[in-house]
Amino acid sequence: MDRNLLAAERTVVLIRGVVGVLFGILAVVQPVSTAIALVMLWGFWALFEGIGALAQAFRASAGRPRFDYLLLGLTGLVAAFLAIFSPKLTATSLTWVLGLWLVVRGILEAVATFTHELVTPRWLFLPGAALSVLLGVFFMANPGRAAVGIAVLLGTIAIAWGLVFIASALLPRRAPSSAMTGEGN
Incomplete structure (x- = not known):
């Protein structure tokens, strides 16, 4: 492998690690600001999720919305608009x-598991x-926290992965063996 390519890879990995550590430190030091940013990002995801669910509702069989x-879809849209605005x-x-x-999503998924024909196994x-319902109950019991x-x-998690990337970029790498690269056959 070309040494310049390896150096570029190490540089990219190092940059990813440093950015990860910096983001992690910021998130830990400023958790409220991070939570606000996450709220807005989640709001956009919930908006697309809600639009997608509504589209599926009106594509349901027999021309009636499911x-x-x-x-x-409506729950997702309400949550999205609250988060974004x-x-x-x-x-x-x-x-x-x-x-x-x-909780609503988990219950609907559990009901759908037994009432709809599925392509994949129910388990x-x-x-x-179940995880959706449990997390939902926990979140409602401890808002803010x-x-x-x-x-x-x-x-x-960002700090931990950032440190892994930094270590990966800075630690010396071994040359690949001929058995692993397929050479010498």
Whole structure:
């Protein structure tokens, strides 16, 4: 492998690591600001999720909207608009709204697992549905703390991965053996 390419790869990995550590430190030191930014990002995701669910509701068989997709879509849109247009207020209350959304989503997924014909095995959907309900209940019981906790957790994970990337970029690499590269055959 070309040494310049390896140096470029190390530089990119090093930059990714440094950015990860800096983001992580910022998230841990400023968890409320991070939570607000996450609220807005989540709001855009919920907006697209809600639009997608509404589109599915109106594509349902027999020309009638399916109630579960309609409910999921409307819940997603309400949560999205709260998050996008009032992020400071929503930063604390979003965990409650998110919790409600997760509970509704988890219940609908569990019901759909047994009432709809599925292409994939049912057991793949049930753990996700149960986790959605459990997280939803936790978030509704601890609004505010959950949002700040998520920001701190995200920051801690970013620091850890950033350090892994930095170490990967700075530690000497061994030359690949001929058995691994397929040479010498």
